[in-house]
Structures are given as C-alpha cells and as structure tokens.
Amino acid sequence: MDNLNGVRLGFFAALTVLSAWALYWPRIKAHRVPRQPIVYQAAMTAGAILAVLALGASPGVVGALLAAIALVGAGFFLFSSMTSAMPRKAPAVAVGDRYLDFTAADADGGDFALSSLEGRPFLLKFYRGHW
Numbered sequence: 001m002d003n004l005n006g007v008r009l010g011f012f013a014a015l016t017v018l019s020a021w022a023l024y025w026p027r028i029k030a031h032r033v034p035r036q037p038i039v040y041q042a043a044m045t046a047g048a049i050l051a052v053l054a055l056g057a058s059p060g061v062v063g064a065l066l067a068a069i070a071l072v073g074a075g076f077f078l079f080s081s082m083t084s085a086m087p088r089k090a091p092a093v094a095v096g097d098r099y100l101d102f103t104a105a106d107a108d109g110g111d112f113a114l115s116s117l118e119g120r121p122f123l124l125k126f127y128r129g130h131w
Helices: 002-029 038-056 060-083
Strands: 103-105 110-113
Touching: 002 060, 002 103, 038 060
Parallel strands: none
Antiparallel strands: 103 110
C-alpha cells in the first residue's frame, strides 16, 4: 500500500511541477515574465514538497522517477527565479536629456549620425533582434 501512495504522490508532484512549467513557458517565450513570479514559485515549492513526501513513502521505481522529475524541475525553476532578479536602478537617460552623438551604419550601409536629427523630436530605440 505504501508503494501505491508513493507513486500517487510522485505523480501529483510531477503533475504540479510540469503544469506550472507549461503555464510559465509561454510567458518566457513572449517576454512577459512577471518580476515576482510568486504564484509559480509557490506551485513549484508545493511540487517539491510532494516529491519529498513521495520519496519518503517508498514509491518504487516509477514513483521515484516521477518524484525525481518533479524535484529537478522545481529546483531549477526556484533557483533560477530567485537568483535572476535585476536590481531596480534609476534610468541612465530620461526624456529630454542631452544625448551622446554617435555614428553608425544604416540599413543601406551608409553612415548615420545621430546629430543629424538635432532640433526634431525623435525616438531612439535599440533592437537586438532574435538570432
């Protein structure tokens, strides 16, 4: 009977962690990750606790494998989400500030000087692309 309880706990642990990943992954791809992913961290913590309980209940091979999957997935998420926050800082440049002039190649390969836009309002946006 303990083996069946361990398998069930392992299954629910893996289901919890994989479900949280399934909900979080599209947010990563869409660049819409919350600054404080507390709900996802709570789900991962619950999955990790279920996995530890499963391992303590003599789950057998299947239950242990499911619990291990849950522990690895939850551990990776919790570690990376708790260590990746950027500190809040004041912006280096604000609207209306003086800019540093530079010259760069434009889309046609010619030179573009930022100073050529002086006296006109403009939005300067740097785009890193997806490569």
